[in-house]
Amino acid sequence: MYPKYAILSESAVCITFGDKPETSVWQQVHRLNTCLEQQPFPGFLTTVPAFLTLTVHFDPFEVFRSQAQPNIPARVVLEHLKALQAGPEHLQRLPENLIEIPVWYGGTFGPDLPETAKRLHLSEADIIQLHSQTLFRVWMIGFSPGFPYMGFLPAALELPRKKTISPKVPAGSVAIAGNMTCIYPNESPAGWHVIGQTPLQLFDPHAPNPCLLNAGMQVRFIPQKA
């Protein structure tokens, strides 16, 4: 059944490795990603690894020109990926580095903390303690530049997204929704419950490594005294 190969557009294909986010699925997504980085095809542009999928973007004109016979670029790319997938097995190692993220919880930094506490039937202190005691892994970067999806929250903190989106939260807002936590790298609208804020810059388009966090990294939140 898995992997499932699908064409997304004339310039992208999407491979699905499972139906729920778990370590073995993550490892397969990143195994193929690593293979592709080591053996790219002419016209390869980039990949977007996600919870269950690896999306591969390419320049269809370059792929077309690399072929001796006229061929459909997306199909050429799928064949390349199937060949890589069939290659020698190797287990994608999970990165071991741990990043500590300082957070000011509550007050003006976490405007949704009181409401979140009420809905979860917990005290604000309980939420801060549960959130900062959990070791998270960055599952993927997506949604906006440098935005990390980190999981998983303890069951006691799981809560659906907000019904009404906050039109503007500041850069560094730390938020929770579902079984995930995130940090908004830029000022943006937010559908997650903002419980705190970090002073760290998560994304710098001019830096050699633009994202502070990358998929696979481990993260722990460190409560700061206001």
Add this chain to the structure above:
Amino acid sequence: MKLRVLHSGPGLMATIQDLGRPQARRYGVPLSGAMDAHSHAMANLTLGNAPSAATLECTGGKLDAWVETGGRLSLSGAGGALYIDGHPVPSNRAIRVPEGTLLTIQPLPGGNFCYLATEGGWAAALVFDSAATCLPGKFGGYKGRVLQKEDTLTSSFSTVSPFKTSIEPWFLRTDAPEVPSPGTPLIISVLEGPEWNYWTDRQQQAFLEKPVWISKDRSRQAVRIRGLSFLEHGCGDFFSTGVCPGTIQVPLSDDPAILMADAQTTGGFPRIAQVIAVDLPKIAQAKTGQLLRFRLVDIAEASRLLIAYKLKLQRLEIAVNLR
């Protein structure tokens, strides 16, 4: 060529754009670039620029600018018309504009976007190899934002190549955009999306047969489509995955959206279909209320159309540079 913005009319959104930054998607960075990549390319080609040179994308309002240093310009796209000192100037032609004149871009009702190109493209620092303005990330283009009064733009070329002249209008005639009538459905070709089979045969059929129309909820990130409420689904447990401009996402409790240039790199809703690349400029230019009709094509047809289009652009580029 140097322009200074004198006045930007209410609603104007003018940004530097090119063909975007595809390689930065891994960092969650939107593609960005021109909403109507075809008109962007035409404005460039008529000046002898590469299709990737940076142009000024204007939408939603009137722009007045003072020409501080003269040079050559070309405007393309159904969303606007160019005036020099109040005189209308044809689109899709290289125009020499003298110093000390007033340049005006006036919105046109036939579209949403127009593109002002200059020789060598407008100068902007490259971020991830692109001059495009990334509004969601506030970087690229002109200080990562829309143009304001007193901003100045300069072209990358200071000297004018005497050998590059305009394309004769007859050369472009076959490319003149048809201005669609809002009441006649615009035919938009789509590929089956990866989640096409989430929907029943009957829903798929309705998606291809029912009249749908462009919502007023339009931005550089997405254009919402009305009339598709029959696609309602209970699929809340969908994990974020890759999307790109042209992807039609069906959210749980909102109108489906066609993702556009500034779309996020990943989305958390099923992808029913994908607007083919050569039809995406039509969506960019379609006005609120425009009727649409989706037509299913396969990847072979979509790829053939895209490659034929790219070859046509290359031939145009060669033709201009040989003149």
